[in-house]
Amino acid sequence: MRFLRPVILCLAAAIAVPAALAQAIDYDRLDQRLKRLAADEEIVGLSVAVIENGEIRFAKGYGFTEIGGAPVTDTTVFRWASLSKGVAASEVAILAEQAKLNLTDTVSKFKTSLRLPGGGETRATLEDVLSHRLGIVSNAYDTTLEDGRDPVEIRESLRGLKNICAIGECHSYQNVAFDTVSEVIEQVTKSSYADTVEASIFRPLGMATASIGRAGLQGSDSWARPYVKRSKEAGPPREKIVNDDYYRVPAAGGVNGSVRDLALYARAQMGLVPDVLSDTALAMLQTPRIYTSREQSGLTRRYKGHMKDARYALGWRVYKYGDTGHRVVGHRGAVEGYRSMILFDPERDTGVVALWNSSSRKPVGIEFEVMDMAYNLPPQDWMELDSESAGGSK
Known part of the structure; x- marks a missing residue:
């Protein structure tokens, strides 16, 4: 039960930690893998956070806000792209x-x-x-x-x-x-969309860098510039100019924020902040409404069917994670030189979030490498660091 969590954590040092609460994710291995990924020419900047057993156990930036620029940190702001849809639904x-x-x-x-x-x-x-x-x-x-x-x-x-x-x-x-x-x-x-979301979601969750609109992105102390690269182009990706296109549909693609704020948001979606998102609200959001055959076909083709029974809820995608029997909730986003990802198991209070400022698809593999560790599955090269064919790409 939720109210027992503080007691369990306090007693953890004195008694054997239950299997369900034991740390399963190898953060040293993850960090080394992410450093290798960030060294890829396709990657400009990347930030990743992991929530395990309800706690943010890992939040780190890699690479740079722009080529030749400042390092990315866990508070560097990126566009969330289509992860904005879950915010609107919330x-x-x-x-x-x-x-x-x-x-x-x-x-x-x-x-x-x-x-x-x-x-x-x-x-x-x-x-x-x-x-x-x-x-x-x-x-x-x-x-x-x-x-x-x-x-x-x-x-x-x-x-x-x-x-x-x-x-x-x-x-x-x-x-x-x-x-x-x-x-x-x-x-x-009777309020602007941005002000409403700020008052009922961002501020109560302590999301200090979150905003809606281009001004919020570019006014941040540290923000990542967007980069794109066509698959057959040689050399590093090219910087793009941030425009208002998808900011003009804020419910669909207007949110900005850091990976640490995305992790805070993910915790709320796990039911860990009931004063903001209650069990009733989460049931509305995460109950699947329709099977998404196109999404499932792509997952089967690109990721060996690692996620099954792809369905859409309200601003969220819901899957069964391989053969584990566990239900996971997530979404991905891509907009004009930014990409984003969130995936979590609401029963285990465990998940991963990532933001990056390039069009590379390789970081999509981060979600599988983290969740495989969470479920104690054999490691696979989902980030395509050791083999161009391993894991496939979106």
Whole structure:
């Protein structure tokens, strides 16, 4: 039980530590592996944190904020990209528990700009929005957003698309449409989306570096510049200019923060800060809504089926971890020279988070190497340090 945790930890030095609480992760090995990964030309900067048995046991930066720049630390700020979706869903869950809205409310109940084919906004619920079940093509009009068009105009134009399935019947990942929830949150709270999330999530969790918007990133004491590299290009990655494209859909991709703050956020998602995210809210967030066949196909092909039964909840992905029988919750993100990752076992209060400022896919393997250690599985070269073919890549 949660309330026994302090007692157990205090007694740990005097009695044999139960197997469920024993340290399983080899942090020396992890550190050496991460140093090797950071030395790769594709990697500019990287920060990683591990939560084990509810405690942040490891938080460290590697590489540099920019080529030739300052070292990355555990408080260096990166963009969280699509990990922002879990933040938005968490805010909705908080408001639902306060009876200020309901997941079954239709989009049309609120004054939003979302218009779906055939008047679908009158049938689509907030739950459908948060689980990407709107029945329209994946990533609808993301390129138009990147061309500078107002997301409000884009959401209104979605009515001209054709349905690929009935609302609620299939998973189809969205950014512009997902950001409808920021409009809902602002209407319900009568406050800006950024201020609402700051007041109900960031500040109560002690997330000192977290923010929403480009100004928050670039105003940080230490922030990582974005870099990209096409797969066939020679030489180091190229620096990109930070723009407002996905900051204009803050619920989908607007959050910034350090890896230490991401670890604090992960602890709350494990149920360790019930005053901020209660068991009721977490049940709303992490209960799977729909099987994601496309995600599962990619995992099977690239990672030897190491995660199975891929499903989507509300702003979160849920898997079964290999043959262990354990359920894990996570998400990944990528936006314009930044990538991010979070994966945790909510029953074991153990997980890993990572942020990096390049387009390299190799750090995705960190989540498998850490969780394999947590589950006492044989080590594999998921970071592709010893063999280009080992583990595959996203």
